[in-house]
Amino acid sequence: MEQVTLTATTGFGLEAVVGRELQRLGYEDQQRTDGRVTFTAPLDAIARCNLNLRSADRLLLQIGKFPASDFDAYFDQIQDLPWERWMPANASFPVNGSSHKSTLKSVPTCQGMAKKAIVNRLQRVYSCELDETGPDCAVQFELRSNQCTIWLNTSGEGLHKRGYRLKRGVAPLRETIAASLAQLSVWNRERTFHDPFCGSGTIAIEAALIAQNRAPGFNRQFACETWPTYPQELWEQAREEAQDKIDQSECMPILATDNDYHVLNAARENAARAGVEHLIHFQEHDVSELKTQRMYGCLITNPPYGERLDDVDEAEQLWTELWKVTQQWPTWSVFVFAGSRDFEKIVDKRATRRRKLYNGPIECTYYQYLGPKPPRIPASI
Ligand SMILES: C[S@@+](CC[C@H](N)C(=O)[O-])C[C@H]1O[C@@H](n2cnc3c(N)ncnc32)[C@H](O)[C@@H]1O
Known part of the structure; x- marks a missing residue:
């Protein structure tokens, strides 16, 4: 099965809790940094982790990681990534990100350039205009010490939205x-x-x-569930596995x-x-x-x-x-x-x-x- 690199984002202080949850799912080999646990796993991990993670905020699919200290290199590297592997021609893809200790400081400029680079790539591959009326494929980037990491958000809404809490009291806990x-x-x-x-x-x-x-995610939908590029049967298998256990x-x-x-x-x-x-x-x-x-x-x-x-x-x-x-x-x-x-x-x-x-x-x-x-x-x- 195809291998993917995934990042589970977490609240500060909860990396070890999420890391242990991932270990229980069979993903032992992980890298824990502030607010993140990154690991490489077979493709079915996207469905399994979204459904089963209890304490993570979101599950991100890493599309690329590269050095970027000038705008040309940043643009070209993003344009060279295989976005069409995951994004259909009608994908809707807002781009958000952050920059820390990097030469490329202006987040709005980086957002705009990333968007343009992805549009160029997809237009060239699909030979059509992109109407963005389809699946939610939100893009997230981080520039840190002139290193750019760029992901697609496979979860959509935060994983705290389990679907059961329609009514809440005062000051409810996530x-x-x-x-x-x-x-x-x-x-x-x-x-x-x-x-x-x-x-x-x-x-x-x-x-x-x-x-x-x-x-915990059994009763909700995830962004990646609507991607035609991700096999539906992996969701079915993950739901069956969740039911059986x-x-x-x-x-x-x-x-x-x-x-x-x-x-x-x-x-x-x-x-x-x-x-x-x-x-x-x-x-x-x-x-x-x-x-x-x-x-x-x-x-x-x-x-x-x-x-x-x-x-x-x-x-x-x-x-x-x-x-x-x-x-x-x-x-x-x-x-x-x-x-x-x-x-x-x-x-x-x-x-x-x-x-x-x-x-x-x-x-x-x-x-x-x-x-x-x-x-x-x-x-x-
Ligand atoms: C911070 S909220 C708890 C939120 C909860 N963890 C949630 O996720 O919804 C505190 C709760 O304490 C309750 N409370 C306040 N005074 C109380 C008392 N004397 N005895 C029992 N419950 C009380 C309030 O009704 C409120 O629901």
Whole structure:
């Protein structure tokens, strides 16, 4: 099968999470840089990765990589790339990009030149005018230290758009971040999960998808699915593979609570669209009234941050309330994704580990408080 070079783009700090997801898909040999994981794989990886990656933002197909420190070389190199291998004559191809530490600084000029070079190439190959009424083949370039990399976006809309979250609460978390939070914790399908500020249910839904090994992109379409140059049967095979690997066996409970009745209804509808409503117990509860008999669970949550100044006290009070509750649950591990203000100071307890992550443009910290490990059950029982 033809080999392609692919780049999964990620939020800063999530490269290793995406790298591990790719390893599980069988793509071991990878190069991780800031916000990117690049790897070479057979052609079917485009369909498999788009469907299965949980924490990546987009999957880009590398078309070329070359030194470019003057406009002539930049134009010629782009014109020489085999665009027709991927783009049909009616492809629609907006061009976007960025430039860092490079002689070619003007991004609008580079955009315009790349567009013209691709138009020249396609007109020559197809011998027709390009009406751009067809498939979405968005082009992305990056100039870094006079090295240009140019890709086609195979995903289209960001991979966080799973298709299930039509209703959202206030300040919803990106689905890709929610999936990372679950994967960066010690939670697995054999431990109880609880999000006490579940909002539209994103973390619980992503946990349920992970628990059943369901492909997060199963219910959406991807740009490359409309390219006549990419074999349809590879999508069919990837969807079949995703269907076959769903694990329906029983897992530990996934609990999602919030004190807002309306947002819980939205969360239930989102979970139903994701096909996991039967796995999540949604309940209306104020954080202060939570109790549990369960042992060795994982609490993973994104409490209100208090983005506005007048909300700050209220948010900090809720953090204190949450901490008081979890102190009654000594066997649990607690993971809190909060704004950059110091959660540790408010609750007066140093985290086992903290990670800087981003929710869109907002810098956040993921505080991890590890509880004891669950006892091993002897294999004979
Ligand atoms: C930042 S949002 C969570 C967003 C969620 N992660 C999502 O993706 O939609 C915080 C949630 O905390 C809930 N909340 C606020 N005060 C609460 C309280 N005292 N007890 C329980 N939930 C509360 C709000 O209703 C809101 O849904």
